[in-house]
Amino acid sequence: xxxxxxxxxxxxxxxxxxxxxxxxxxxxxxxxxxxxxxxxxxxxxxxxxxxxxxxxxxxxxxxxxxxxxxxxxxxxxxxxxxxxxxxxxxxxxxxxxxxxxxxxxxxxxxxxxxxxxxxxxxxxxxxxxxxxxxxxxxxxxxxxxxxxxxxxxxxxxxxxxxxx
Amino acid sequence: xxxxxxxxxxxxxxxxxxxxxxxxxxxxxxxxxxxxxxxxxxxxxxxxxxxxxxxxxxxxxxxxxxxxxxxxxxxxxxxxxxxxxxxxxxxxxxxxxxxxxxxxxxxxxxxxxxxxxxxxxxxxxxxxxxxxxxxxxxxxxxxxxxxxxxxxxxxxxxxxxxxxxxxxxxxxxxxxxxxxxxxxxxxxxxxxxxxxxxxxxxxxxxxxxxxxxxxxxxxxxxxxxxxxxxxxxxxxxxxxxxxxxxxxxxxxxxxxxxxxxxxxxxxxxxxxxxxxxxxxxxxxxxxxxxxxxxxxxxxxxxxxxxxxxxxxxx
Numbered sequence: 438x439x440x441x442x443x444x445x446x447x448x449x450x451x452x453x454x455x456x457x458x459x460x461x462x463x464x465x466x467x468x469x470x471x472x473x474x475x476x477x478x479x480x481x482x483x484x485x486x487x488x489x490x491x492x493x494x495x496x497x498x499x500x501x502x503x504x505x506x507x508x509x510x511x512x513x514x515x516x517x518x519x520x521x522x523x524x525x526x527x528x529x530x531x532x533x534x535x536x537x538x539x540x541x542x543x544x545x546x547x548x549x550x551x552x553x554x555x556x557x558x559x560x561x562x563x564x565x566x567x568x569x570x571x572x573x574x575x576x577x578x579x580x581x582x583x584x585x586x587x588x589x590x591x592x593x594x595x596x597x598x599x600x601x
Numbered sequence: 602x603x604x605x606x607x608x609x610x611x612x613x614x615x616x617x618x619x620x621x622x623x624x625x626x627x628x629x630x631x632x633x634x635x636x637x638x639x640x641x642x643x644x645x646x647x648x649x650x651x652x653x654x655x656x657x658x659x660x661x662x663x664x665x666x667x668x669x670x671x672x673x674x675x676x677x678x679x680x681x682x683x684x685x686x687x688x689x690x691x692x693x694x695x696x697x698x699x700x701x702x703x704x705x706x707x708x709x710x711x712x713x714x715x716x717x718x719x720x721x722x723x724x725x726x727x728x729x730x731x732x733x734x735x736x737x738x739x740x741x742x743x744x745x746x747x748x749x750x751x752x753x754x755x756x757x758x759x760x761x762x763x764x765x766x767x768x769x770x771x772x773x774x775x776x777x778x779x780x781x782x783x784x785x786x787x788x789x790x791x792x793x794x795x796x797x798x799x800x801x802x803x804x805x806x807x808x809x810x811x812x813x814x815x816x817x818x819x820x821x822x823x824x825x826x827x828x829x830x831x832x833x834x835x836x837x838x839x840x841x842x843x844x845x846x847x848x849x850x851x852x853x854x855x856x857x858x859x860x861x862x863x864x865x866x867x868x869x870x871x872x873x874x875x876x877x878x879x880x881x882x883x884x885x886x887x888x889x890x891x892x893x894x895x896x897x898x899x900x901x902x903x904x905x906x907x908x909x910x911x912x913x914x915x
Contacts, residue, residue, distance in 0.1 A: 459652075460655070463655060463659050468855070487611075488614040488617075488618070489611075489613055492621050493621065495621070499625065505640075505644065510631060510639070510640055511626065511627070511629030511630075511631070512629060515622065515625035515626065518618065522614070522618045522621075526614075565795075
């Protein structure tokens with residue numbers, strides 16, 4: 438009974454994050470640096486399920502993300518599949534109610550996702566690629582990590598992981 | 602999928618990972634002809650509610666920001682409308698005498714740019730207008746200060762535009778007011794996606810920094826006279842043949858919140874008058890003053906000669 442209630446609460450937080458992606462994110466200025474709420478939702482989900490669940494969720498979220506940027510169709514799916522699997526695999530290391538660890542985890546996941554996506558999309562080269570990977574992506578990862586930390590502070594009770 | 606289940610990956614987990622990776626790679630390798638139908642189907646189904654939500658959000662935010670401006674403009678319009686009939690008659694007479702074409706009073710739709718997450722989408726724009734608003738493939742997409750790109754794919758309620766930052770983007774260009782032609786594309790390499798380059802300029806023609814470059818109208822996609830950028834300097838030259846110039850773009854895709862999508866009927870028009878490029882320092886679309894029904898992106902400074910009356914379509 439307790440687990441069911443926890444699941445509902447986590448589902449509500451995930452739905453809130455998805456809504457924030459489309460309601461809040463457009464108001465946060467330049468999309469290159471805005472936090473990626475869907476990635477946070479994916480990570481919060483993936484660390485609560487088996488790697489298989491994180492992988493499938495990452496792939497599906499990636500395909501949907503790719504649908505709005507069809508020139509690199511498949512790049513986000515590839516990146517989020519890897520990130521979803523890794524998050525599911527690393528869940529023993531990452532504690533959802535540890536603020537610092539979660540922020541670092543989200544930062545790393547966001548940067549890795551960007552790296553894989555940019556390289557797979559093959560749209561940038563030379564200095565532009567370096568700028569993206571070494572400047573824009575870390576800044577976006579930073580804002581995403583900050584948003585994840587805020588979510589964790591706001592919903593700490595709801596996101597606490599219960600023992601199986 | 603139970604919460605807090607196994608710690609390590611099982612064979613099934615690894616198999617699913619492999620399957621998803623293969624599917625992703627297959628998606629990446631899909632030809633453009635197959636990619637777009639899949640992406641379009643997703644936009645029309647799974648993404649439809651969230652895109653509608655985002656469109657409403659953007660419009661609501663825009664409405665709040667513009668409310669004060671719209672009120673001020675409404676008051677000005679009411680005042681200026683008083684002189685409308687005589688101005689219209691005078692304008693018609695003058696245009697007839699000068700043999701000028703009409704301004705951009707029809708043949709366009711406005712759309713919101715729905716920015717999306719992702720690092721690979723800086724070269725495409727998702728627009729909130731689609732087939733229902735008569736948007737068609739290859740329609741030029743304009744920002745407040747110049748050309749943003751061209752529509753590539755059109756859905757029922759949205760469309761995808763190729764921004765000028767895309768590696769495949771090309772526009773036939775000319776130096777404003779001179780018969781010097783070239784091709785404009787985004788600069789690849791050092792500062793890719795942030796600046797343009799004008800290639801194929803005859804060697805005998807030297808362009809000074811600050812020279813404006815506009816669309817030439819050749820090719821039948823972009824009307825003549827849409828600002829593309831300003832010459833910054835020479836990038837390279839093939840001695841005796843041609844020069845390549847670096848351009849500062851008139852407008853960058855990341856700045857765009859609202860755009861104008863021209864309809865094919867306007868492809869043969871000349872839009873130089875619409876952008877008012879003849880007057881240096883002008884930073885707003887005159888075409889936005891053409892229609893009282895359109896959102897005004899920037900307020901043109903007063904005192905620069907005769908302003909057309911609001912709502913006037915001379």
